[in-house]
Amino acid sequence: MMKKKHFSILCILALVFSVICPVNALADESTGDDTYTYNLDYWGDVQDSPDFYTVCKVFTSSELGLETKMKSPEGLFVYQNFLYVCDTGNNRILEFERISSEKLELRRTIDSFEGDDNNTFNAPTDVAVSVEGNFFVADKGNARILKLDQKLNLLQIFVKPVDNTLDATIPFQPSKLAIDTAERVYCIATGINKGLIKYEPDGTFSGFVGATKVTFDFLDYVWKKLATQEQRAQMESFVPTEYDNVYMDHEGFVYACTGAVTREDLRADKAQAIRKINLMGNDILVRNGEWGIYGDIHMGSGGGYEGPSYFSDVTVFPNDIFICLDRNRGRLFGYDDQGHMVFAFGGNGNMDGYFRRPVAIEHYDQDVYVLDTLDCAITVFVPTEFGSMVYKAVDQFDQGDYNASGESWERVVQINGNYDLAYIGIGRARLRQERYKEAMEYFEVKYDDENYSKAFKQYRKEWVEDHIAIIVLIILALFLVPMGIGRIKAIKHEIDTDELFTR
Amino acid sequence: MIEALTRKENWIRYLNSLKFALYCMTHPLDGFWDLTHERRGTYAGANTILIATLMVRLMTLRYTSFLFIQVYWEDVNIFLYLASVLFPLALWVIGNWALTTLFDGKGRLGQVYIATCYGLTPYPVIQFPLMVLSNFVTIEEGQFYSVLSIISLIYCALLIVTAMGQIHEYSAGKNLLFTVATLFAMLVMIFILTIFFSMISQGVLYMISLVREFLFRL
Numbered sequence: 001m002m003k004k005k006h007f008s009i010l011c012i013l014a015l016v017f018s019v020i021c022p023v024n025a026l027a028d029e030s031t032g033d034d035t036y037t038y039n040l041d042y043w044g045d046v047q048d049s050p051d052f053y054t055v056c057k058v059f060t061s062s063e064l065g066l067e068t069k070m071k072s073p074e075g076l077f078v079y080q081n082f083l084y085v086c087d088t089g090n091n092r093i094l095e096f097e098r099i100s101s102e103k104l105e106l107r108r109t110i111d112s113f114e115g116d117d118n119n120t121f122n123a124p125t126d127v128a129v130s131v132e133g134n135f136f137v138a139d140k141g142n143a144r145i146l147k148l149d150q151k152l153n154l155l156q157i158f159v160k161p162v163d164n165t166l167d168a169t170i171p172f173q174p175s176k177l178a179i180d181t182a183e184r185v186y187c188i189a190t191g192i193n194k195g196l197i198k199y200e201p202d203g204t205f206s207g208f209v210g211a212t213k214v215t216f217d218f219l220d221y222v223w224k225k226l227a228t229q230e231q232r233a234q235m236e237s238f239v240p241t242e243y244d245n246v247y248m249d250h251e252g253f254v255y256a257c258t259g260a261v262t263r264e265d266l267r268a269d270k271a272q273a274i275r276k277i278n279l280m281g282n283d284i285l286v287r288n289g290e291w292g293i294y295g296d297i298h299m300g301s302g303g304g305y306e307g308p309s310y311f312s313d314v315t316v317f318p319n320d321i322f323i324c325l326d327r328n329r330g331r332l333f334g335y336d337d338q339g340h341m342v343f344a345f346g347g348n349g350n351m352d353g354y355f356r357r358p359v360a361i362e363h364y365d366q367d368v369y370v371l372d373t374l375d376c377a378i379t380v381f382v383p384t385e386f387g388s389m390v391y392k393a394v395d396q397f398d399q400g401d402y403n404a405s406g407e408s409w410e411r412v413v414q415i416n417g418n419y420d421l422a423y424i425g426i427g428r429a430r431l432r433q434e435r436y437k438e439a440m441e442y443f444e445v446k447y448d449d450e451n452y453s454k455a456f457k458q459y460r461k462e463w464v465e466d467h468i469a470i471i472v473l474i475i476l477a478l479f480l481v482p483m484g485i486g487r488i489k490a491i492k493h494e495i496d497t498d499e500l501f502t503r
Numbered sequence: 504m505i506e507a508l509t510r511k512e513n514w515i516r517y518l519n520s521l522k523f524a525l526y527c528m529t530h531p532l533d534g535f536w537d538l539t540h541e542r543r544g545t546y547a548g549a550n551t552i553l554i555a556t557l558m559v560r561l562m563t564l565r566y567t568s569f570l571f572i573q574v575y576w577e578d579v580n581i582f583l584y585l586a587s588v589l590f591p592l593a594l595w596v597i598g599n600w601a602l603t604t605l606f607d608g609k610g611r612l613g614q615v616y617i618a619t620c621y622g623l624t625p626y627p628v629i630q631f632p633l634m635v636l637s638n639f640v641t642i643e644e645g646q647f648y649s650v651l652s653i654i655s656l657i658y659c660a661l662l663i664v665t666a667m668g669q670i671h672e673y674s675a676g677k678n679l680l681f682t683v684a685t686l687f688a689m690l691v692m693i694f695i696l697t698i699f700f701s702m703i704s705q706g707v708l709y710m711i712s713l714v715r716e717f718l719f720r721l
Contacts, residue, residue: 043575449570453641460639 036353037345039419042290042447044297047418052334052343052390053368053381055353056101060377064096065106070376075138075176076313076360076369079129082107083362083369085378086137091121093137101367101382110135115154118142128177128248136177136185143172145187145199158185161197161205178248186246186254193242195281196256209281210256212240212272241271245360249316253278255285257324259310266294266308273311274324289339295326296344305329305348313361315368319394323361323368330355332368332381340421342390353379366391386415393425402432420446431455436462520548524624531662535669538621539614546613549620553592555627557585563630568637571648591689595619595663598688603671603681610670618670622663629655 035048061069071089078084083096083104092111096104112120122141129135134155135148145158160172173190174197180186185199186209195211224232241260248254257274265271273294276285291297295309309326316322320337331346347354356374363369366388368381383391393408406429412422427442428451436459443452464471507513523543527534538544561581564574596619600612610618633651640648667685668678 042573444569447569447573449642452570453643457641 036347037343039343040291040297040341041418041420044291046298049343049418050386050416051384052345052387053332054384056367056380056382058352058377058379059104060375064094064104064378066094070094072373073371073376074359074373075124075126076362076371076378077127077129078362078364078369079133081364082129083364083378084127084129085371086124086127088123088125088140091123091141093121093124093127093135098364101380104378110152113146113148113152113154116157119154121146125175126177128179130179130183131181132183134183136179138174138177138187140173140175140190143174145174145177145185147183156203158187158199158203161199163205165194166192176243176245178246178254180248180252186248188243188246188256190242193240195240196243196246196254196277209279210254210275210277210283211281212243212258212275213270214240244311245313247314247316247322249276249320249322250318253284255314255316255322257311257314259312259327261294261308263299263308266292273309274314274322285339286337287339289335289341291341293324293335293339295324295331295333296329303348309333312359315361315363317363317366317391319391319398321391321394323363325358325361325370327358330358332361332370336394336421342421343387353381355379386412389415390419390421393422397425397428402429405429406433424448424451427451427455431458434458517545517547519543520545521551524548524552524621525628527621527666528624528628528658528662531665532669535618535621535662535666538618538666539610539670544617544621546617549617552623552627553620556623557588559627559630559634560584560588563634566638567634568640570640570642570645571637592619594689594692595685598692599667599681599685602684602688603667603673606681608671608673608681610667614670615667618666619663622666623659625655625658625662629658 037049037051037053038046039049041047057063064070068090070085070087073085074088075086076084077086078098081098083098085094085096087094090111092109094106095108095110097107099105121137121139123139124137125140126138127135133150135146135150135152137146137148139146143160146154147156147158149155158174160166170191174187175190176188178186178196183201185197187197187199189197193211195208198206198209200206241258243256243258244260246254246256254277255274256277259273261271261273266273269292272283272285274285275283278284285293287293295311299306299308301307305328307328309324309331310328311324312327313325314322321342322335324333324335325331326333326346329346330348331344333344334342336342345353348356350356355370355372357372358370359373360371361368362371366383370379370381371377372379389408389412393405393412396402396405396408406426409422409425409429412419413426416422423442423446427439427446427448430436430439430442431451431454436455439455440452440459443449443455520543523534523538527538561584563572564579564584596612596616599619600608600610600615602608603610603615629651633648633655637645637648664678664682667673667682668675671678671681673681
């Protein structure tokens, strides 16, 4: 995005000459409502795309074989080949075994456990399973986080952290959980905006991590300074926003998303809809894409929905592609490890593949599971040929198999000629194969200046090495020819003025 | 006409006047004084420089490396793009002449035009090689592009301001004052033009609807 800023500065200067500068025009405001799957190109224009994921099956309560129907379920978790659903309204957790993409079998209905007087759940909102197989349940209504073993014996209870900065009167409402390999608990609690609550494996509270940056504009700040105590109390306070959901990726980084962001803050890069938090609590998400990682960039109102995408959950694949779930427009947005959009699809509605209020997303292998809290249904998406080819190409590149990756990307281009990542992917494969000229062409088509420069640098070096003889000759000629002419002229002058001839 | 074109001394005068543009670039005070007072500048030369500026401006769109300029071709209108040079130029020339002629300015309208066009010389002279060179560098080496590009614009602006001072025989302070005044005059003209066009279009629309009504009733 930097070079665009450069260009706009140039444009402002060009105003000395120009009133209108049509080059810098923005893309038209289409919202992508026309197709199910789409992508954004370099200019931010919506490009129609073949489906990346397609609905394999929608599991409703009856199809899952449940006697009591699910009631506003909120949590979803995949552990090995088990799928856990937090059936919040019925105070229970459902354990399904994933037989295949089309088949989920109910194994257990967990509604109580051993080892405590209060041995039932009250509105549990999230469940997570550690590597050792212990359950962690955010028992929101009972203001506690439970750690249970596979046989449902209570191992530990995590309660409200004792901290001076926390208001003791506010009830503790843990809503979402992430567990790392050492069984540290990262928790989001309703009403606590200092970041993620972090518990050590022994249950002690060890601090808040990764609070969002506080955003305010200067004018508000000045107003607040001038206002009286009472007026100030009435004003909106500058506080960090709460996260909506967390996900622990395979490397131990926590992905946290929030929907409480405004369009202006997102566009000004002041707020982040999604962050990748390291142990220090810093955001290390790579944002090299042309457009920000906040879902729809065209936020025109349509069908009663407006404003930015509301990310309610995120899931991360082993190849660092992550999928964000937009509760506002019922869409799924995939981004790669560099922050480029891989796909976007979905919508609000009642058909298969559309949602009313999607709240949780999980993946098994390449299948994606989405839980809708109003429909009380789990939708299973499987990648199409196009989707799996993209994944294949990404994986092959990560494994260093550049030839195969290039071929896979070429196959992707055959399916979808408007797919920018494919052209850049072919270019990167060509770059590794040292076919620089071709790489440059692919990068130029999709305006990838960094990679183009890399390829061009090598190409230029090769060219100079190949043509070194000619270059030296030309440079010599540039010096020798004028010198020679000067010499001849001098001789001629000498002859002309020589006494021998003038006499 | 044909006779004028075939006469050799006309061509020599034209070429000399073009060459003089380069002298003006490097010796603005001396050069722009001689431009009008010694009649070293010609309309042909001024037009050539203006056309060269327009051509280079168009060519940079297509031939500059995409590392520096990314063009959204769907929205490019060549005529609007050319007008983005011609329209401010016309406003400047007319505005400057209209003001200075009231305040002891010695330059005539044509001379203001010639001097302004001669002041544009650095644009093609710097931008054209820059455009060619941009295709032989990487993004890391590209810093010079934006710097030189901005320099070419500032250079032009300084030359034009200097030129106005010289042809009107103004002191430096008076020259600066009238530069600012001319910019204001341009704004006023834009304002009036906008009103004028909206009035005209309203009038035309009124007549059209009147005629439609007539035809409907007949």
